[in-house]
Amino acid sequence: MTSKPELRNSRYLLLIFVLLSIGIGIAGYLYYENQKRAVKQERHNDLQDIADLKVSQISWWLRERLRDGDGIYNNSLIINDIHRWMTTPSAGGLREPILNWLTSLKNDYDYSKVFLFDAQGLMKLSSSSEDRYVEKNTQLLISEALRTKKVILSDLYRTEDGKRVHMDIVVPLFITRGGHTQSVGGLLLCIDPGKFLYPLIRSWPSSTQTAETLLVRREDNEVVFLNELRHRKDAPLTHRVSSTEKRMPAAMAAGGVEGLVEGADYRGVPVIAVIRRVPDSSWVLIAKMDTDEIYAPIREHLWVVTFVVLLLISGAGSGVGFVWHNQRAQFYRRQYEMESTYRTIFENTGTAIATVEEDTTISLVNSEFEKLSGYCREEVEGKKSWTEFVAEDDLESIKETFDSDTMLPNPPPRNFEFRFVDRHGAIKNILIWAAIIPGTKTAVSSLLDITRRKTAEEALQMAHNELERRVMERTADLMKVNEELEVEIAERKAVEVALRKSEEQLRSLFLRLIKAQETERRLISMQLHDQLGQDLSLMKLQTRAVQKGLREDQGALGACCEEVLQSIDLVIENVRRLSRDISPSVLENLGLTAAFRWLINNFIKMYHVKTTIDIMNVDSLFLKDAQINFYRVLQESLTNVGKHAGASNVSVIIQRHDDRLFFSVEDDGKGFDTDVWDRSLTGKVHTGGLGLTIIQERVQMLGGSFTLWSRPGSGTRINITFPLQRMGG
Numbered sequence: 001m002t003s004k005p006e007l008r009n010s011r012y013l014l015l016i017f018v019l020l021s022i023g024i025g026i027a028g029y030l031y032y033e034n035q036k037r038a039v040k041q042e043r044h045n046d047l048q049d050i051a052d053l054k055v056s057q058i059s060w061w062l063r064e065r066l067r068d069g070d071g072i073y074n075n076s077l078i079i080n081d082i083h084r085w086m087t088t089p090s091a092g093g094l095r096e097p098i099l100n101w102l103t104s105l106k107n108d109y110d111y112s113k114v115f116l117f118d119a120q121g122l123m124k125l126s127s128s129s130e131d132r133y134v135e136k137n138t139q140l141l142i143s144e145a146l147r148t149k150k151v152i153l154s155d156l157y158r159t160e161d162g163k164r165v166h167m168d169i170v171v172p173l174f175i176t177r178g179g180h181t182q183s184v185g186g187l188l189l190c191i192d193p194g195k196f197l198y199p200l201i202r203s204w205p206s207s208t209q210t211a212e213t214l215l216v217r218r219e220d221n222e223v224v225f226l227n228e229l230r231h232r233k234d235a236p237l238t239h240r241v242s243s244t245e246k247r248m249p250a251a252m253a254a255g256g257v258e259g260l261v262e263g264a265d266y267r268g269v270p271v272i273a274v275i276r277r278v279p280d281s282s283w284v285l286i287a288k289m290d291t292d293e294i295y296a297p298i299r300e301h302l303w304v305v306t307f308v309v310l311l312l313i314s315g316a317g318s319g320v321g322f323v324w325h326n327q328r329a330q331f332y333r334r335q336y337e338m339e340s341t342y343r344t345i346f347e348n349t350g351t352a353i354a355t356v357e358e359d360t361t362i363s364l365v366n367s368e369f370e371k372l373s374g375y376c377r378e379e380v381e382g383k384k385s386w387t388e389f390v391a392e393d394d395l396e397s398i399k400e401t402f403d404s405d406t407m408l409p410n411p412p413p414r415n416f417e418f419r420f421v422d423r424h425g426a427i428k429n430i431l432i433w434a435a436i437i438p439g440t441k442t443a444v445s446s447l448l449d450i451t452r453r454k455t456a457e458e459a460l461q462m463a464h465n466e467l468e469r470r471v472m473e474r475t476a477d478l479m480k481v482n483e484e485l486e487v488e489i490a491e492r493k494a495v496e497v498a499l500r501k502s503e504e505q506l507r508s509l510f511l512r513l514i515k516a517q518e519t520e521r522r523l524i525s526m527q528l529h530d531q532l533g534q535d536l537s538l539m540k541l542q543t544r545a546v547q548k549g550l551r552e553d554q555g556a557l558g559a560c561c562e563e564v565l566q567s568i569d570l571v572i573e574n575v576r577r578l579s580r581d582i583s584p585s586v587l588e589n590l591g592l593t594a595a596f597r598w599l600i601n602n603f604i605k606m607y608h609v610k611t612t613i614d615i616m617n618v619d620s621l622f623l624k625d626a627q628i629n630f631y632r633v634l635q636e637s638l639t640n641v642g643k644h645a646g647a648s649n650v651s652v653i654i655q656r657h658d659d660r661l662f663f664s665v666e667d668d669g670k671g672f673d674t675d676v677w678d679r680s681l682t683g684k685v686h687t688g689g690l691g692l693t694i695i696q697e698r699v700q701m702l703g704g705s706f707t708l709w710s711r712p713g714s715g716t717r718i719n720i721t722f723p724l725q726r727m728g729g
């Protein structure tokens with residue numbers, strides 16, 4: 001008779017066979033789909049690689065054409081020859097060399113035609129004597145190139161007779177004479193896309209029946225095909241489709257879509273395509289292939305996959321039958337082995353185990369239970385109730401749990417703690433795991449002695465409480481310190497605010513002092529010029545009168561008068577120089593740029609230093625108040641170089657860069673240690689760098705930035721940058 005487990009196993013084997021058959025079928029289907037995806041992905045990758053390659057080649061070709069134009073644009077020798085020939089056509093026999101050059105451009109660089117036109121856009125020479133006609137659109141392009149003075153590459157267009165497709169490069173020609181640019185004319189280089197561009201687009205790296213590459217651009221609400229199509233003749237710039245055709249890759253490209261797409265091409269045939277934009281152009285390249293051609297290889301494998309799936313299902317049936325035949329022989333052997341295994345586990349788990357019947361009698365215990373209770377196995381099994389080992393205070397709660405579990409059809413396993421009483425009456429803390437054996441009322445329990453753990457937990461709790469107390473005390477101390485820190489931070493912030501306010505007041509006072517100083521200098525300069533100058537001139541006149549009144553025998557006195565006159569002239573010159581240094585009249589009379597040059601010339605005369613000057617006109621860039629400060633910055637910089645640097649060469653640069661003015665004074669003198677100067681600014685070291693400090697303050701007053709570089713023996717460089725918006729420029 002077949003037992004229930006064996007019958008159940010037979011049903012399981014049948015179910016396994018069914019599941020295997022389904023699994024094999026699904027695996028075959030997934031294999032087919034995976035192969036389909038692999039082929040599809042391979043073709044996708046091919047399309048993407050081809051599209052990327054062609055885009056890079058087209059982009060390179062466009063750049064090369066522009067480089068041709070740039071090379072001509074920068075060829076001053078040929079432009080000068082063209083200018084001389086256009087100015088005097090009969091002079092020097094230049095026409096033939098220029099015509100030969102046009103012909104070589106056409107032949108060497110594969111252009112269809114090359115035209116030379118004058119500054120009014122009129123054609124003067126052509127590489128082809130037969131075809132000298134220039135399209136109207138091309139004439140507009142020539143005018144645009146002459147106006148913008150830039151090389152222009154046109155888009156693809158059809159000629160007016162509609163027979164050919166062309167592209168043009170227009171190169172404006174200019175010469176520079178005396179700082180002025182004069183238009184000479186220009187070159188028109190005509191490109192036949194059928195020589196390189198169309199063959200490049202039409203080529204495909206492998207044999208294919210349907211694949212092709214398209215070049216399109218958008219015009220209003222239409223998409224224009226720019227190249228020859230594989231399945232339609234005479235398509236360049238004549239075949240158009242609406243940009244609203246959502247499933248057509250060309251319309252997708254016009255709508256800004258890039259990457260891999262699926263849709264229907266201009267024939268209405270389903271295709272897979274890759275869309276790429278050609279950089280620096282209005283063109284979009286589409287590499288596409290019919291889906292039928294992409295999926296053709298996988299259809300050939302479908303019958304092979306079907307045969308293999310059926311063969312595997314047959315093998316699975318044979319394997320399941322063999323397993324079912326062997327299971328009956330193994331069943332009883334497993335039963336014996338399991339019983340031995342369970343007995344070994346029962347005896348060697350390391351914890352006390354007991355089985356309890358429905359009437360609370362303990363039916364089976366292991367050796368660990370003997371050690372825990374103090375009873376031997378024969379004294380417990382079938383003779384004692386589990387209630388005898390439970391402390392009286394815990395007995396009622398455990399009974400309620402035990403009774404409720406026996407009433408349930410499938411009670412869940414439980415674990416809890418209770419106090420265990422051994423043979424000698426000793427109390428032990430026990431953690432018990434109890435569960436009902438399925439299909440019976442017998443419970444199996446595992447008991448673990450946790451007395452030591454309990455003791456350790458109590459000690460740990462006491463330590464935890466003590467730690468909590470100390471943490472609270474420490475937290476209170478930290479809160480107090482934090483409050484003190486917050487008070488100190490608030491005080492420091494108040495001090496910082498006061499310092500910033502004091503600094504602003506000092507800066508304001510400095511500005512007022514500078515203005516007062518300039519006013520006082522102007523007054524002193526006027527007094528020196530008007531009063532002292534007049535007094536010296538009067539003294540000179542009086543001395544001259546005395547000299548003229550001397551007798552012939554008073555020659556020695558006359559010589560003394562001449563020395564006095566020379567001394568007076570020297571004093572007058574020094575007074576004038578001092579007056580100009582104190583308040584430069586050249587700044588008010590001739591402007592800031594002239595004042596700079598006058599100041600530098602005086603510096604050269606006084607110190608005999610070779611000076612390089614690169615100064616732009618800055619008269620309109622600064623307001624009047626800012627001009628005197630800028631003048632003082634340069635004056636103080638040159639004074640420092642003359643007095644302290646011992647330089648042989650000095651460079652002065654004042655140039656504008658965008659919305660900022662760049663100021664630089666550099667010398668090759670003895671230099672100094674800038675760290676010492678930096679420490680002097682903080683008061684840590686006293687140095688003679690007051691002039692540099694005044695320069696820095698003036699620069700900050702003008703809203704500029706000041707940078708100082710110097711090294712002993714390597715010279716000094718002062719770089720200053722001023723924002724022109726704040727200067728009035």
